[in-house]
Structure formats: C-alpha cells, structure tokens
Amino acid sequence: MPVPELVEQAREGKARAVARLISLVEDESSDLREVMAALTPHTGRAHVVGVTGAPGVGKSTSTSALVTELRSAGRRVAVLAIDPSSPFSGGALLGDRVRMGDHATDPDVFIRSMASRGHLGGLSWATPQALRVLDAAGFDVVVVETVGVGQSEVEIAGTADTTVVLLAPGMGDGIQAAKAGILEVGDLYVINKADRDGAQQVKRDLRSMLRLAERTDDAWDPPVLATVATTGEGVAEVVTRLDEHRAWARESGALERRRERRARDEIEAIALTAMRRRWGAVDGDRLDDLARRVASRGLDPYAAADALMETS
Ligand code: GDP
Numbered sequence: 001m002p003v004p005e006l007v008e009q010a011r012e013g014k015a016r017a018v019a020r021l022i023s024l025v026e027d028e029s030s031d032l033r034e035v036m037a038a039l040t041p042h043t044g045r046a047h048v049v050g051v052t053g054a055p056g057v058g059k060s061t062s063t064s065a066l067v068t069e070l071r072s073a074g075r076r077v078a079v080l081a082i083d084p085s086s087p088f089s090g091g092a093l094l095g096d097r098v099r100m101g102d103h104a105t106d107p108d109v110f111i112r113s114m115a116s117r118g119h120l121g122g123l124s125w126a127t128p129q130a131l132r133v134l135d136a137a138g139f140d141v142v143v144v145e146t147v148g149v150g151q152s153e154v155e156i157a158g159t160a161d162t163t164v165v166l167l168a169p170g171m172g173d174g175i176q177a178a179k180a181g182i183l184e185v186g187d188l189y190v191i192n193k194a195d196r197d198g199a200q201q202v203k204r205d206l207r208s209m210l211r212l213a214e215r216t217d218d219a220w221d222p223p224v225l226a227t228v229a230t231t232g233e234g235v236a237e238v239v240t241r242l243d244e245h246r247a248w249a250r251e252s253g254a255l256e257r258r259r260e261r262r263a264r265d266e267i268e269a270i271a272l273t274a275m276r277r278r279w280g281a282v283d284g285d286r287l288d289d290l291a292r293r294v295a296s297r298g299l300d301p302y303a304a305a306d307a308l309m310e311t312s
Contacts, residue, residue, distance in 0.1 A: 003038065006020060007035060007136075010039075010136065010137050011039075013138050013139075018110055018133060018137045019110075021035060021133045022134075025114075025126050026126065028273075040132065040136075042135075043132050043135040044135065045135060046078075046131075046134065046142045047140065047246050048135075048142050048144060048162070049142070049143050049163075049164060049242060050143075050146070050159060050163040051143055051144070051145045051164045052145075052166065053168075054167075055147055056168075056171070057166045057168045058168055058192040058193060059145050062166060062192055063081075063143055064102055065227070065229045065235045066143060066238065067079065068235075069232070069239050070239060071108065073239070075140040076108045076138065076139045076140050076141075077139060078109070078110040078134040078137070079110070079111045079142075080112055080127070080130055080134065080143070080144045081111070081112070081114070081145045082113075082114050082145065110137070112130075114126065114127070128265075128266045144159060144160055158258075159262060161246060161259075162187045162245045162249070163185050163187050164188045164190055164242070165185065165190070167190070167192070168199075168202070169191070169193055169201070170193075170196065170197075183209055183210060183213035186222050187222055188222055188223055188225065188238065188241050189223070190226070191226045192226075192227050193228065194234065195228045195230075195233075199226060210222065219248075219254075220252075220254070223241050225241065279308060286307075287308060290304040290308060
C-alpha cells in the first residue's frame with residue numbers, strides 16, 4: 001500500500017494500518033521519512049504515559065487494569081510494550097493477545113510489543129517514532145510499558161509525558177529504587193500488590209526516600225498510591241492523578257520542556273543513525289582503514305575521527 005494511503009487509514013484509526021506503520025519503524029524502512037512528514041502535523045494530542053518497574057511487579061496486570069479504567073471513561077487507548085533486552089520484535093515478551101486478553105477484541109484498544117533490533121540506540125530511535133504513529137492515529141492515551149532493567153526507566157521517563165513507577169512489597173524495592181535512579185524519574189509512584197503484607201512499609205520507605213531525592217521538576221510533588229491490579233482496586237485514583245499531572249505539566253510549561261528534550265534526543269538519534277549508516281555502507285573501508293592505523297599507532301584517534309567526518 002502506498003504511504004499516503006497507509007497514513008490516511010492510520011489516521012482513521014484502522015488497526016492494520018497502524019500496525020503496518022509500526023512495522024516500518026521496526027524495520028527502519030526507507031519510507032519512514034515520508035511517513036513521519038505526513039504524520040507530524042497530526043500529533044501532539046495523545047497523553048503518553050510511561051509505566052515501568054522491575055519484572056514481576058505487576059506491569060502487565062496494571063496496564064491491563066489501567067486500560068479497563070480508561071475505556072470505561074470512553075477513552076481510546078494504545079499500549080506499546082517495550083522489551084529493551086530482547087532483539088526480537090513483535091510480541092517479544094509474550095503474545096500481545098495473551099498479555100492483554102481482556103482487551104483483544106476491543107476496537108478502541110491497540111496493543112503492540114516492540115523490541116530493539118539490537119542496533120545502537122535502537123529504542124531511543126524507534127520509540128518516539130512509534131509513539132508518533134499512535135498519536136496521529138487519534139489515541140487519547142498511549143501507555144508505554146517497559147521492563148525496569150538498567151537504564152530503561154530513565155529512557156522511558158524521557159519519552160513519556162507522565163511516568164508511573166511501579167513497586168511491590170517483597171521485592172527489595174527500597175534498595176532497587178535508590179539504585180536505579182527511579183526516585184528522580186517518577187511523576188507517580190504506585191505500590192502494587194497492596195493486598196500483600198509489607199505494602200504499607202514500602203510506601204513509608206518510598207516516601208522518606210523521595211523526600212531526600214534530588215528531583216528536577218520539584219514543583220510537582222509525586223503522589224504515592226496503592227493498587228491491587230488483579231482486582232482493579234485503586235486504579236481509578238491512578239487515572240485521576242495521571243490527568244492531574246498532565247494538567248499541571250501543561251500549565252507549568254513542564255510538558256513543553258519535556259517534549260523539546262525528547263525532540264532533541266530524537267533528532268540526535270536519527271542523525272547518528274544516518275552517520276553510522278553512511279560510514280558503514282558507503283565508507284566502511286575507510287573506517288576499517290582508519291581503525292587499523294589507530295590500532296597500530298600510526299594515527300591518533302582524534303585525527304582519525306576528523307578524517308572520518310570529512311569524508312562523510
Ligand atoms: P510484570 O512482570 O511486571 O508485567 O508483572 P505481571 O503483571 O505479569 O504480574 C506478575 C504476577 O503478579 C502475576 O502472577 C500477577 O497475577 C501478580 N499480580 C499482579 N498484580 C497483583 C496484585 O495487585 N496483587 C497480587 N496478589 N498479585 C498481583
């Protein structure tokens with residue numbers, strides 16, 4: 001299908017066209033330039049909500065409960081589940097339908113898994129483009145769910161308008177939270193599995209850690225909520241607070257600042273990918289040649305980098 005037609009159908013919210021466009025992103029298709037140019041004027045409306053947390057904390061269950069709550073308010077929702085550790089695409093964690101079985105037949109819910117293909121900066125490059133597709137497709141809320149490993153929480157916080165950090169009792173979360181830098185990135189903290197022993201303790205520990213954390217948007221005091229994702233308890237409150245954060249971010253200018261930062265990262269990722277491709281495809285020999293000369297100490301790495309930039 002030609003790009004203009006595909007874009008038109010995606011904008012009408014047709015799931016197949018949306019899925020096809022996200023596949024183009026995953027495949028780094030050469031059509032993306034045309035796709036993004038056509039989509040960009042129709043974006044900026046969706047509320048991008050990042051959901052992150054350690055494996056097993058209840059992200060999938062919580063996302064599903066969140067979708068249920070948002071749907072009951074009549075909102076159209078897309079879920080982009082990102083697995084930063086897997087090189088496979090399309091349902092890398094589990095089949096999309098299995099993950100979100102309750103919503104599989106709802107035409108106003110779109111669910112998709114995406115994984116980095118292993119190329120450098122893969123997710124920071126692909127995620128904003130996939131989000132642009134979903135935004136232009138008219139979803140009111142786009143939930144980006146990611147496994148909290150390594151730097152991924154911080155990356156997702158850079159991608160979302162509102163970041164939800166999930167914790168649960170019995171997972172050594174206090175220490176994990178401090179280590180992973182999540183104390184700085186959450187706009188909303190949710191203690192899931194509130195039906196289990198120790199939930200109150202996690203809440204208290206987190207609150208006291210948050211008081212000591214150095215946060216950038218200190219005008220926003222992140223709420224700490226409790227949920228039981230398996231029953232939906234507390235999820236309505238999460239939605240209320242998500243909306244509050246969005247309204248605050250709009251009014252305070254924080255949303256605009258975040259979006260500019262995000263655009264900056266995206267431009268950089270696209271430019272770097274283009275440069276790498278050029279060195280690899282057009283002038284791979286030149287890079288190999290320079291590498292040999294630096295390794296054998298015939299050339300210093302700065303001079304080699306200058307030479308590479310000049311030829312590209
Ligand atoms: P994820 O790895 O973070 O996506 O976690 P999942 O959503 O797959 O949940 C991990 C396990 O915790 C599953 O067996 C869920 O049924 C269970 N679970 C999720 N939320 C709750 C909750 O609020 N209470 C209890 N008791 N179990 C939960």
